[in-house]
Amino acid sequence: MEEYGEEGVEDLKAIAGRMSKLKNEVQTNKHVIALEDDGSDTAIWNQYLDEETAKHREAPCWFKSAWLYVECYMYRRIKEAVHLSKxxxxxxxxxxxKRHGFVSSQASIITLVEHLKEVIPTLQWAEKNREVFQQYLEVCLWGNKCDLSISAGSENFQKTSPIQQLAxxxxxxxxDDTEKLWEKLTTAQKANPGKVRLDIVLDNAGFELVTDLCLAEVLIAMGLVNTVHFHGKTMPWFVSDVTTDDWEWTVEQFHASNNATMSEFGRKWRKYLTDKTWVYKVHDFWCLPFDYxxxxxxxxxxxxxxxxxxxxLLKGDLNYRKLVGDLNWDPATPFDTALRGFHPAPLCSLxxxxxxxxxxxxxxxAKEVESQDPKWMxxxxxxxxxYSGLREA
Known part of the structure; x- marks a missing residue:
């Protein structure tokens, strides 16, 4: 009311109404319908719906169609519910x-960045670099546990020291293909010193994004990588995925923090973004129904x-599902095979x-793990x- 007045309240009611309609469609197994908003990707989504309808001789519906498609479509419909407002x-x-997740993880974030501050001066000794690389890659890996789409939006944040949990x-x-990624980056630095680029396809905001930033900081500080390109989402996606607003808000939270170490890294990361050491970018494709x-x-x-x-580096579960097509693979299928030709550059999925x-x-x-934990997957x-080291010529 304060910011938008009565018209804003009416907008919220209309959004809630469209959400309710979507919920009913899911619960009653209705057919997927065409999008009606004017998004830059609307025509692509509707064309894909036509393709799927022609392929199966009927429109997709919620209980029978490929889950990867209808799950992505659901989040795009949520975007439409908002975008149709005034x-x-x-x-x-x-x-x-998402912001609550960041604030609730504050103690772990401070522990992590203070450890990072202590580690950076030690990187002048080359033998230390391999150990720190593995440590922060694993922190980045396990930060992916903090996923709000899995927890249905309930609290799912980091409460303890991420470094102490690693062992x-x-x-x-x-x-664990850590060694292969290490060899790739060190070889690239020797072959093309000062010009190594790493791309990180982001997953969740909050604590996981902080682990991504800390890994990027380590790689820059040790001189293993010279530029990092971060890829975010063009719209709210799978509850907690990083959008441009999340990215800018997180960097600002560091910069404005009362904690001296967080503030120091916030200033440093702002500088990286200014001088293009770090580049943040978005593309519609990351929020489309297609696998990679x-x-x-x-x-x-x-x-x-x-x-x-x-x-x-591709972070998280959805990126992995899109890498391998969310198909019913035998778990022993080689990773390279499951990528089915997606080889723009050597890549690593965390x-x-x-x-x-x-x-x-x-x-x-797989059988051994299932005997320990039936819900392991x-x-x-x-x-x-x-890791896959293939690159298409």
Whole structure:
């Protein structure tokens, strides 16, 4: 009322009405319908709906269609519910939950950045670099446990020291290609000193984004990487994914913090963004229903951009599902095979398992883990660091 007046209240009521309609469609297994807003991606979504309808001779519906498609479509409909309003077109309905997640993780964030501050001066000794690289890659990996789409938006934040947890969590990494990523980056730095670019395809805001920033800081500080390109989402997506507003808000929270160490890194990271050491960018493709094997055909410009990187880190469960097509793979299928031609640059997926698809494991490894934990594929307590060194010519 204070900011928008009565018209803003009417907008909220209309948004709630459209959400209610969507909920009913899901619950009653209705057919997927075309989008009606004027988004830059609306025509693409509607064309894909036509393609799926022609392929299956009927429109997709909620209980029978590929889950990756209808799940993405649901978040796009939430965006539409907001975008059709008059005054609240840019409202992020998940904003409060994401910011609460950041604030609730404050003690762990301070512990992490104070550790980071202590570590950076030690990086002048080369033998220390390998250990710190692995440590912060694992922090970045396990930060992915803080996912609000999995917890249905309820509290899911970091409460303890992430560094102290690493030894306990180590046995839960089912595949660990850390050494391959290290070798790739060190080799790239030797081959092209001072010009190594790493791309990070972001996942969740809040604590996980902080771990991404800390890893990027470590890689810059040790001289292993010279520029980092971060890829965020163009709209609120899977509850907690990073949008431009989340990115800018997080950096500002560091810069304006009463904690001296957070403020120091906030100033440093602002400088990185100014001098292009760090680059933040968005692209519609990250919020489309396609898996990544279709990127070259559907969004050639993004594929070409990623091909400029020396390596790509893809964070989280949804990025992993889109890498391997969310298909019913045998868990022992090679990771390279499951990528199905998506090779713009060498890439590494950091993922806590939250959906029942996984590849790249050793024969019988899946059965062994299932005997320990029947919900191992979905509870976020197990993880993989999967590397592919292929690059399409």
């Amino acid at each position: 005054l609240l077109k840019t409202l992020d309905v998940f904003c409060d939950q 306990m969590l180590k046995p839960h990494i089912l595949r 094997s279709e990127m070259r055909m559907r969004s050639a410009d993004l594929y070409k951009d990623l091909a400029q990187a020396d390596a790509i 993922r806590a398992l939250k959906a029942d698809v996984v590849v790249g494991l050793k024969p019988e490894q 979905t509870n976020g307590n197990w993880s993989v660091i999967c």
